[in-house]
Amino acid sequence: MNKTLFEKIWQHHLVQELDDGAALIYIDRVFLHERTGSIALKSLEADNREVVSPEHVFCTMDHIVDTLVGRDDNTKVPSGKNFILATREACIDANIKLFDVNDPQQGIVHVVSPELGIVQPGATLVCPDSHTCSQGALGALAWGIGSSEAEHALATKTLRVSKPKTMKVNFNGQLGFGVTAKDMILHLIGKYSAAGGAGYVIEFGGTAVDALDIEGRLTLCNMAVEFSAFTGLVAPDNKAVAYLEGREYAPKGALWEQAVIFWQSLYSDEHAQFDKTIDVDCADISPTITWGNSPQHACAVDSRVPHAPIDATQNQLKALNRAYEYMDLPAGSALKGLPIGAAFIGSCTNSRISDLRLAAKVLKGRKVADNVNAICVPGSTTVKRQAEAEGLDKIFIAAGFEWREAGCSMCFFAGGESFGYRQRVVTSTNRNFESRQGPETRSHLASPATVAASAVAGCIADVREYL
Numbered sequence: 001m002n003k004t005l006f007e008k009i010w011q012h013h014l015v016q017e018l019d020d021g022a023a024l025i026y027i028d029r030v031f032l033h034e035r036t037g038s039i040a041l042k043s044l045e046a047d048n049r050e051v052v053s054p055e056h057v058f059c060t061m062d063h064i065v066d067t068l069v070g071r072d073d074n075t076k077v078p079s080g081k082n083f084i085l086a087t088r089e090a091c092i093d094a095n096i097k098l099f100d101v102n103d104p105q106q107g108i109v110h111v112v113s114p115e116l117g118i119v120q121p122g123a124t125l126v127c128p129d130s131h132t133c134s135q136g137a138l139g140a141l142a143w144g145i146g147s148s149e150a151e152h153a154l155a156t157k158t159l160r161v162s163k164p165k166t167m168k169v170n171f172n173g174q175l176g177f178g179v180t181a182k183d184m185i186l187h188l189i190g191k192y193s194a195a196g197g198a199g200y201v202i203e204f205g206g207t208a209v210d211a212l213d214i215e216g217r218l219t220l221c222n223m224a225v226e227f228s229a230f231t232g233l234v235a236p237d238n239k240a241v242a243y244l245e246g247r248e249y250a251p252k253g254a255l256w257e258q259a260v261i262f263w264q265s266l267y268s269d270e271h272a273q274f275d276k277t278i279d280v281d282c283a284d285i286s287p288t289i290t291w292g293n294s295p296q297h298a299c300a301v302d303s304r305v306p307h308a309p310i311d312a313t314q315n316q317l318k319a320l321n322r323a324y325e326y327m328d329l330p331a332g333s334a335l336k337g338l339p340i341g342a343a344f345i346g347s348c349t350n351s352r353i354s355d356l357r358l359a360a361k362v363l364k365g366r367k368v369a370d371n372v373n374a375i376c377v378p379g380s381t382t383v384k385r386q387a388e389a390e391g392l393d394k395i396f397i398a399a400g401f402e403w404r405e406a407g408c409s410m411c412f413f414a415g416g417e418s419f420g421y422r423q424r425v426v427t428s429t430n431r432n433f434e435s436r437q438g439p440e441t442r443s444h445l446a447s448p449a450t451v452a453a454s455a456v457a458g459c460i461a462d463v464r465e466y467l
């Protein structure tokens with residue numbers, strides 16, 4: 001007894017302890033995408049190995065696929081089409097379920113998997129993509145791997161894993177007005193650094209996490225990897241059960257009843273020991289935005305770019321000076337009111353229906369400022385259709401947003417499109433690394449509500465003034 005949720009899932013999947021402290025872990029599901037999945041499948045084929053259990057493998061076109069309306073297999077990025085064609089062919093050969101370019105269920109892997117009930121509480125799921133941690137929101141052990149590990153998982157349904165330490169992060173109290181799951185995770189990383197979770201699997205809990213809906217928990221877990229964690233997860237509760245019921249790949253009938261009973265055993269026991277615990281008081285969290293070139297450069301939207309701490313090391317000083325220079329924002333600059341050139345709502349962090357509803361609430365009856373290139377890319381075709389059924393597309397378009405097809409799009413320059421040289425972008429994505437959204441783009445990570453408010457204002461804005 002007295003096990004953490006992670007320990008329970010680990011024990012259920014332990015095939016064998018290995019000599020060096022690592023373990024062989026059983027893998028329930030593998031999800032692939034055209035950027036890295038095609039490489040794993042091709043290499044498996046070259047080695048004359050087979051996908052051992054194709055019914056547990058899924059693949060989607062999200063990273064390179066174009067998101068312009070009327071798209072086909074052609075892409076903005078040279079050679080992108082080859083990835084799409086190779087992925088399609090490999091999935092057909094291996095008999096893998098593919099959510100192809102114009103499939104009604106296509107979308108970003110971490111949006112599609114929960115949406116279709118492919119990820120489930122207590123399961124292990126891997127994908128050669130770092131934001132697989134998102135899917136821990138449903139109480140699964142889901143983590144990002146490399147292409148060669150994906151090959152191993154495809155061929156053997158197992159993976160060699162070094163056991164992570166355990167961390168509990170409690171978000172206590174209630175979220176303030178205008179504060180979302182995105183602000184929670186940016187605040188955490190801003191306070192404890194982008195390396196704060198290194199070596200740990202993090203269970204998120206506390207009253208504010210209990211109060212989040214599943215989509216908010218997906219956003220929270222999405223950025224566990226930006227905290228350097230092995231992955232993040234949330235214990236499945238009644239909301240998780242209700243969320244999964246009736247979804248296409250969720251169990252049905254008697255299997256559903258059995259699954260729910262099992263899922264109800266998935267929580268950390270009262271006296272379970274974590275290697276580390278962090279308590280966050282939600283009263284301290286404001287709408288949060290990043291100012292620099294790392295997700296740890298996060299601060300309240302109504303604050304100023306921080307000065308280097310007096311005890312900063314030479315390396316820290318160097319990194320801070322680079323961030324000030326790259327972002328063209330000296331220490332002490334106010335964030336609110338800083339003019340922007342673009343606004344992006346999308347990505348596996350914040351492109352679900354609740355994100356679009358929230359942004360539409362801000363945009364309704366308002367117009368995007370002149371000179372702001374505003375783009376909304378729904379996370380999946382299902383989200384897009386749902387938004388259209390609710391009339392949200394009309395609100396986005398009337399405000400001056402471009403309304404796109406689903407995919408990773410401009411979260412990641414690999415899609416071949418960019419916001420332009422040194423453009424300042426307020427973005428609902430998860431990475432603000434240098435040139436992430438195009439050559440020397442200056443990305444400010446924030447919630448979709450803050451992105452919408454900033455698009456309207458033409459500068460970084462405090463969403464509380466727009467709700």
Ligand SMILES: CC(C)[C@H](C(=O)O)[C@@H](O)C(=O)O
Binds near residue numbers: 036129130131144
């Ligand atoms: C291309 C892919 C491997 C990459 C990742 O692993 O995260 C991408 O999704 C990203 O967000 O940078």
Ligand code: SF4
Binds near residue numbers: 429
């Ligand atoms: S939306 Fe962005 S962060 Fe998410 S998987 Fe795609 S490229 Fe990676």
